Amino acid sequence: MVVGFVYEGITDVPVLQAVVDAVLGPDYEPRFIQPDRDALSPSTGWTEVRKWCEQNGAGLSDYLTWVKIDLLVIHLDADVREQVRATNTADLCTNIKGWLRHGAKDHRLIIVIPAQAIEAWLVAAHVAVNPQLEQEPAPVRRLVQRGLITGSKDGKPIKQLSQYRNLSSKLTMRVAELRGVLHELDRFAGKLESAAARLGRPVTPTHSIGKAPRRGKHR
Numbered sequence: 001m002v003v004g005f006v007y008e009g010i011t012d013v014p015v016l017q018a019v020v021d022a023v024l025g026p027d028y029e030p031r032f033i034q035p036d037r038d039a040l041s042p043s044t045g046w047t048e049v050r051k052w053c054e055q056n057g058a059g060l061s062d063y064l065t066w067v068k069i070d071l072l073v074i075h076l077d078a079d080v081r082e083q084v085r086a087t088n089t090a091d092l093c094t095n096i097k098g099w100l101r102h103g104a105k106d107h108r109l110i111i112v113i114p115a116q117a118i119e120a121w122l123v124a125a126h127v128a129v130n131p132q133l134e135q136e137p138a139p140v141r142r143l144v145q146r147g148l149i150t151g152s153k154d155g156k157p158i159k160q161l162s163q164y165r166n167l168s169s170k171l172t173m174r175v176a177e178l179r180g181v182l183h184e185l186d187r188f189a190g191k192l193e194s195a196a197a198r199l200g201r202p203v204t205p206t207h208s209i210g211k212a213p214r215r216g217k218h219r
Helices: 014-023 046-056 061-066 078-084 088-106 119-126 131-135 141-143 161-178 183-198
Strands: 002-006 029-034 069-076 108-113
Touching: 002 014, 002 046, 014 069, 014 119, 014 161, 014 183, 029 046, 029 069, 046 069, 046 088, 061 088, 061 183, 078 088, 088 108, 108 183, 119 131, 119 141, 119 161, 131 183
Parallel strands: 002 029, 002 069, 069 108
Antiparallel strands: none
16 A cells, blocks of 8 residues: 655654554555655645645546555644634635645545644653643644753754654554544544545554544534
């Protein structure tokens, strides 16, 4: 199986892969599409995700077939929702589908929107978790406060890929447990399970016992 990734920044990749590993297992080939890792100065950020979607959405189905990608994960943190006039993750998902146009209907597409920022999933994997954790406006700062990632003298996060990789390994181990508490993480895992079922691929059971029912709008 080939899984493609479109994401905001390089440190998002190990977090996304940690969930994919937990659900699909590690036996897949990752393709990192946006940002372009071969570029000398790859363009990053949510606006680049939007640009990629707008430029490739119309021909997305043909593109995925041509380059033989079985699943395409598009990630965008919900902390940008005010900038695109969205009130919640469901609205932001609708915006992303609008950027993709016809490509939004492709069954290989998986849209991932952490409630605020993807670092909340890393925090949850390393501390006592609660449902409010996903709503924290800047969970990356908690990673700094806990000494899990490096921070500057004024406490500003210094994101290093190696540190995110190390933290993500524990997330893989705890996905089943965390799905019962973190609803956007549960959505992502559920979409992976559904996509894998369509492809006839067995998945690793990740439903926790007594998992809380999903809340919020369907997307």
